[in-house]
Structure formats: C-alpha cells, structure tokens
Amino acid sequence: MSLNIDIIAGARPNFIKIAAIIHALHAHNAKAARPLSYRLIHTGQHYDAAMSQHFFDQLHIPPPHINFGVGSGTQAYQTGQIMMAYEDALRTEKPDLCIVVGDVTSTMACTLVAKKEGVAVAHVEGGIRSGDMTMPEEINRIVTDSIADYYFTTSRQANENLLSRGALSGQIFFVGNTMIDTLVTQLPNLRKPDFYNKLNLGHLPYLVVTLHRPSNVDAPENLDKLLSLLNDHANGHLMIFPIHPRTRKIFDGIGKTYPKLFLTDPMDYLSFIYLVQKSKGVVTDSGGITEETTILGVPCMTLRNTTERPETVTIGTNEMVGTAEEKIVEALHKMTTGLWKKGEKPELWDGKAGERIVEIIINEIIKKQK
Numbered sequence: 001m002s003l004n005i006d007i008i009a010g011a012r013p014n015f016i017k018i019a020a021i022i023h024a025l026h027a028h029n030a031k032a033a034r035p036l037s038y039r040l041i042h043t044g045q046h047y048d049a050a051m052s053q054h055f056f057d058q059l060h061i062p063p064p065h066i067n068f069g070v071g072s073g074t075q076a077y078q079t080g081q082i083m084m085a086y087e088d089a090l091r092t093e094k095p096d097l098c099i100v101v102g103d104v105t106s107t108m109a110c111t112l113v114a115k116k117e118g119v120a121v122a123h124v125e126g127g128i129r130s131g132d133m134t135m136p137e138e139i140n141r142i143v144t145d146s147i148a149d150y151y152f153t154t155s156r157q158a159n160e161n162l163l164s165r166g167a168l169s170g171q172i173f174f175v176g177n178t179m180i181d182t183l184v185t186q187l188p189n190l191r192k193p194d195f196y197n198k199l200n201l202g203h204l205p206y207l208v209v210t211l212h213r214p215s216n217v218d219a220p221e222n223l224d225k226l227l228s229l230l231n232d233h234a235n236g237h238l239m240i241f242p243i244h245p246r247t248r249k250i251f252d253g254i255g256k257t258y259p260k261l262f263l264t265d266p267m268d269y270l271s272f273i274y275l276v277q278k279s280k281g282v283v284t285d286s287g288g289i290t291e292e293t294t295i296l297g298v299p300c301m302t303l304r305n306t307t308e309r310p311e312t313v314t315i316g317t318n319e320m321v322g323t324a325e326e327k328i329v330e331a332l333h334k335m336t337t338g339l340w341k342k343g344e345k346p347e348l349w350d351g352k353a354g355e356r357i358v359e360i361i362i363n364e365i366i367k368k369q370k
C-alpha cells in the first residue's frame, strides 16, 4: 500500500517544521520497498528570500512542487487566495492525506479546503491553546483542530486539550516537536553571523530581541514603549534585534534611535540559532523561539500574557513577563545578572518527532486512508 501526501508550508516557522518531516520521509523512502510520495506546496505567505528561500537552502528542503505566491494582505485576503489556489491544486491532483503544520493562516486555509474536498488532514502541533482569541493564530488552531482527522502533538497537555474538545484518542499521537528535530540536526552546522566579530559579541554579553505580534508592534506607541524600556534597562548589554518586516514598517515610522539596540534584517536560521545559543538571554513574543531557548538552555522572557506552550515555562527556561514596565525591568535585571532559572527538556523533544510521524503514517494512518 502506498499513500500520496500533500505537505503545506506558508510562513517562516512552517519551513523549520516541514524540514524535519521531509527528511524523515526521505530517510524512510531510502530503505522502503514502497516509498511515500509527497507534493510540497508553498502558499507564498512569506516570500522574501530572508523569510523563505534561505530556510529552504539551509535546511535542505527541496523546492516546492507548487508555489501559490499569495503574498501579503489582510487575513481574509490571504485566506481566500490560499483557499482558491489549493482548491485548484486538489482538483488537478487529490492526495490521500494533507499534512499541515503550526498555526499560521496557510495552515487553517488549506485545512478548510482539504476537508471540503474530502481529503484527510493531519495537524502537526495540534492541540496547543493560548486561550487568547485576539491572536489570529489561536483562531487558526481552533478551526484547524476542530475538523482535522489526525493530530501529532508536542505535549501531553495538547492531548488533553484535544480530548476535552471532542477528539478521540485514536486520532491523537504524541510525537514530540518537529521544530526541535531541526534544531538538533542543525546544531553542528551553526554559523557566526556577519556582524558578530564587528560588534565584539564573542567578548561582550548581549541579549537577542524579536518582536512581531500585532499587539506589541502594530501601534507605534506600544512598540516605542517596549523598545525604550529595553534600551534603558539593558544593564550595559547590547541587544541584537533582527527585525521582522511587519515590525520594520512600524519602526521606521517612529523615527527614533535606541542606542543599545542593534537592528539587523531577518536572519537566516543557522546564524540566528548561533546568536541565540551564545547570548545571555532572549526577549521575544514568538512561541517557537521559546521552544528553541528551552532546548538550548538559554534564558527567555516572553512579552505576552499567555502562552500556548506552557511546558516552556513549567519545564523550560521561559518566563511570561507580559508588557508592564515594572515586570520587564525586573526580568531584565534577573536576566542580565545571571539570576535566571535553569530549565529541563520537555518529554519527547529529542529530535525524533519527524521519524515518529512517518512511522505512524505507515503503521496507522495508511490503513485507515486506503
């Protein structure tokens, strides 16, 4: 028995996750009598080389079979464009299974189309919840999980979340974290960023900052407040800030300088992880980065009030600091003076999630789909 699979990827964090699945599929196919064939679909949600192609190159992801090239726009525009393009693709060729990853607009849009076209959907990173309905990602997770057929989860909490919302235990597979697979694979290949020596980062302690959530960056006064706080309480540390395109637009409009912040374009994967691994700590509003810092053992403070990844706090090195001034100042003091908690590795975040996903497809899903 064989199975045809569509793998969907649209935005930067998706590329890191699908790399693990595709490499596991290739490893399986190299020794299997009946290979699993797949079609890689890039929706084009992220399109700049720094947000997309560099990840394909560094993570050895083969070129997509199809690229919808949807580009930027409102959530509804992107969702609509992706849905129409995927519907066309499914009418040309219908797979047995559609694999979606994470929580971006592309994840939800392709899930809706696949299900309406009668294609089973497996959601990698299913079941996580922040409880914050102002985040587009939370809506994407809820919609995707409410109609998907299979869930590959990163934590037992995610399993509980799915079960409590009506999923059946036979649909849920706790496999670990594909983002960590890629991290573990790439650790020997990390690269020093171009600016590293120029800024003397090998000798001076520094922090890494990433901010791109609409609630933190879309209003210039919010972004300015956060950057001013970081700048004023850096405790002598330089802060390296690889700036997301959406944040860059708002930042340019503020027109201020923050002497302790060193801005750089979005970084490639291998340089970014190098920078994080050698840093004194990370200040972020990303979810994925809190998983990476947990495995790297690097202190991390999250400028949000909720997380869909609670294990990064209860087990890992992450702290939910929020955006109140006194909390940020206190956390920066702890981080820059080396008083941060130590963390441990969450269960099954061991670099083998992709392998487990492929095994489950072969041993369980294939029988149900054929």
Ligand code: UD1
Pocket (backbone or CB within 6 Å): 011, 012, 013, 045, 046, 047, 048, 049, 051, 052, 072, 073, 103, 104, 105, 106, 136, 137, 212, 244, 245, 246, 286
């Ligand atoms: C998306 C995901 C978010 C993820 C983030 C990682 C959703 C709802 N959000 O947010 O969960 O953490 O990706 O980066 O899917 N832009 C460019 N070049 C690009 C891509 C984007 O200039 O290659 C600009 C555009 O102006 C665009 C804006 O960035 O409007 C935001 O991009 P978008 O894909 O809408 O959402 P992200 O904020 O990147």
